[in-house]
Amino acid sequence: MLELKNIKKTYITDTEKVEALKDIDIKFRKSEFVSILGQSGCGKTTLLNIIGGLDRYTSGNLIINGKSTKEFKDKDWDSYRNYSVGFVFQSYNLISHQTVLSNVELALTISGVSKTERRKRAIEALDSVGLKDQINKKPNQLSGGQMQRVAIARALVNNPDIILADEPTGALDTKTSVQVMEILKKIAKDKLIIMVTHNSDLAEKYSTRIIKILDGKLIDDSNPIDKNKDKKKKLEKATFKKTSMNYLTALQLSLNNLLTKKGRTILTAFAGSIGIIGIALILAISTGVQSYIDKIEEETLSSYPLIIEDATIDMTSMMETMMGEVSIETDKKNDKIYSVDIMDQMISILSNQVETNNLTNLKKYIEETNNDIKNNSTAIQYGYNLDLNLYKSDTENGIVRVNPSTVLNSLGMGGMLETGNSGIMSVANNSMSMANNTNAWTEMLDNEELLKTQYDLLAGSWPKNYNEVVLIVSENNEISDYTLYTLGLKDQKELKERINKIQKGETVEATESTSYSYEELLNLRYKVLLNSDYYKKENGFWIDKSDDDDFIKGKLDNAEEIKVVGIIRQNDQSVATGMSGGIGYIKDLKEYVINSSNEAEIVKEQKTNPEINVFSKMAFPKNGENIKFDFNSLSPEEQMKLGALSSAELAELMKTYTDNANATYENNLKKLGAVDLNTPSTISIYPKNFEAKENIEIAIEEYNKMQTEEENQITYTDIVGTMISSVSSIVDIISYVLIAFVAISLVVSSIMIGIITYISVLERTKEIGILRAIGVSKKDVSRIFNAETLIIGFIAGILGIGVTMLLTLPINNVIYSLTGVKIITRVPLIAGVILVIISVILTLVGGLIPSRIASKKDPVIALRTE
DSSP states (O other): OEEEEEEEEEEEOSSOEEEEEEEEEEEEOSSEEEEEEOOTTSSHHHHHHHHTTSSOOSEEEEEETTEEOTTOOHHHHHHHHHHHEEEEOTTOOOOTTSOHHHHHHHHHHTTTOOHHHHHHHHHHHHHHTTOGGGTTSOGGGSOHHHHHHHHHHHHHTTOOSEEEEESTTTTSOHHHHHHHHHHHHHHTTTSEEEEEESOHHHHHHHOSEEEEEETTEEEEESSOOOTTTTTTSOOEEOOOOOOOOOHHHHHHHHHHHHHTTHHHHHHHHHHHHHHHHHHHHHHHHHHHHHHHHHHHHHHHTTTSOEEEESEEOOHHHHHHHHTTOOOOOOOOOTTSOOOOOOHHHHHHHHHHOOEEOOHHHHHHHHHHSOOHHHHTEEEEEEEOSOOOEEEEEEETTEEEEEETTOHHHHTTOGGGGOOOSSHHHHHHHHHHHHHHOOOSEEEOOSOHHHHHHHEEEEEEOOOOSTTEEEEEEOTTSOOOHHHHHHTTSSOHHHHHHHHHHHHTTOOOOOOOOOOOOHHHHHTOEEEEEOGGGGEEEETTEEEEOTTOHHHHHHHHHTSEEEEEEEEEEEOTTOSOOSOOSEEEEOHHHHHHHHHHHHTSHHHHHHHHSTTBOTTTSSBOOOTTOOOOOOGGGSOHHHHHHHHTSOHHHHHHHHHHHHHTTTOOHHHHHHHTTOOOTTSOSEEEEEESSHHHHHHHHHHHHHHHHHOSSGGGOOOOEESSTTHHHHHHHHHHHHHHHHHHHHHHHHHHHHHHHHHHHHHHHHHTHHHHHHHHHTTOOHHHHHHHHHHHHHHHHHHHHHHHHHHHHHHHHHHHHHHHHHHOOOOOOOOOHHHHHHHHHHHHHHHHHHHHHHHHHHHHSOHHHHHHOO
8 A cells, every 4th residue: 555665865954964864664454453563863854754744855765546646736635635645743733723623624625525415524533632611712712632532533534544643641640641542542443643752652452463673664563464465466647636815715724714814814803904095085086076076067068168159369379379379570789668569460350350150050050960069068048139128117216127127237337348330349249248138138058058057946936938037146145236226126226326426435335235035026027129119100200219218118017927936045055057147037038028029010010111210211321332322312201301301300210320321230239139049159068077068178179070151160268178187187196196196105005915814824834734744735835825815905995994984984074174175085996996806915915925925835844833
């Protein structure tokens, strides 16, 4: 069964060469109790280690079941120890952090035996040595004799052919020694037991064969086997089933070890988690800030859309010119100051770089096709060259025009906001309208869901019909006094008197704050007039009656009433909105005014005679000619009607003639509010976010490519530009820089965990020897320590994320107390998972070198370590 042929073992050091075994020739029977006797240092244990595959012979051959081991590799020796050999050591060599049952099961575990079978066989082995009732105890809870019996059970559990016992009674008293020897004697009936001992009495009493060794040589064998038997038989390489420890077992061993050192494990994991906490906090804060920025993006874009105008200019060129970035290349002397001509360039830009957009085609494209402009926007608003004429007729001082606002007019500042009729001035005024809008009436976005996310409904309801509006108040339930004056809730005369006193240097007392109930505000009513309503036909001529208060009052009596049906307030979660205080109306009101204007008598008359000015009764001028009033050009009927006018009416008519001297058909229709709903003057596109804005810009470029005629291509104005995208980039850069710095702590943590793992290797050196003795491979030993670092890394990652989540609560409060901004810092789920994975990977990397060191340890030396 087992044969040693000319076995030599030589230890070579730097200074000497020691022969531990010299030409050992021994054959063993399949079942016998062999005792090896000899003095300390004679080579007994070395011989036992070579037989058990823990040590390698220098020369000779170890033959197992007639097969040679000369070509054995590490994995072959591992399998041999696991399946064919069971070790019983003098110092028991049990793994302290495993239970009795787990210690015995271990050899079966790496053999791939199922859990149920493993437990059954381990209990049977313990029962055979009388320890069935001790299976859940740890080794330190047992006596020496009990621990040695556990070691014997571990040696037996895999049903090996050979039991190797190295001084099994050396640490036991006489009584216990006898018990152990009786167990071994019983086992020897079926198996080969080779025992190394100093106790010749026990050897004589229990052994069936005694071998004596002196100075590495076999000097006596009490029951030798014929060496010539089977001498000519050809030797083959011995083979065994492979051993393999699965990851779950490695994890269990490592976890049990870590649980015996809970304090150090937690401290190690916490140290490893510091870097994770740092990065997680940065991600949490940057995520919160980015969410805040995203919210600003969506809500800011509801205030600052992409604007496409029917006429636009190159604002970039104009700004460069205004900033003096254009210079004339001439020879200049250092002692002189030179002028730069920018005015001509500005005038040239204003005159020559006005570009027109065909918004009719674009509106049709947006509304009638499935396109990215529509798909990436929260709302699309069409603007027209039309002011809503709104009045409050039930004030103490009579009629008040509330839109367009007359507050600045009452202060003598109205001229500042007057607009010209030229295309250039129209473009300039359109570009400035967002900043200089003094009206309190604002068209709401055609997206009720978006509005509901930005505003809370305090009272009443949202408008559903064209004649319903809402009152908008600030987040503090306030309305500015300017808005109150504009809406007719405060007397503009009082304001004018206060301004006059201030200009005279007189002391003006602060006005008391005024409050209004919801009911009062919901009872507000306004009247709307069409542009055509200001003209009255008298004797066949259309007279402008806008300055006639009685006429206006009469018109208002029959005008459409506008009702305030709700009060809304910017909510706490909203950071930017498209409307400030005032009145918000829906697009239906504007469409009602446009449709009604097109049905007005004066408009129909003008459309019926597109070549004749409805006001002057003369043909529109052509090619810039200046038409003068000629009484003789009128028909006799018109001359008679003209003569019937009063002097006041005649003066008004002549003023109308003067005002319309250079009128055009198109301007007359605009003046009367008879615009075409299919031909907007502006298209305001409100993107969902900045990414959507970029998609819309790409969609506009694609639209331009589709246009065969250059005049149908579109240019637009982006008011927000790259403002918030730059902020986002800055936040990202800061986050990346901080993460880079904190990542250094992760590297330091990995190094520290590597050092701690190395310390664990040193502490568990004996355990490594035990594992190797029962057949655990080098790879499996490495796997055990990798599993330990994996567990520490996982705990560190979970701990880091958990601590970060706790820290975000006070951080949110601190940010709010310092800035007044509610930023919800949070660790994204995916980022948290990734950070845990990073923690595991880094700790694994940190433990690679120590785990490799562990796998390379000599099991013989490891078993001697205390």
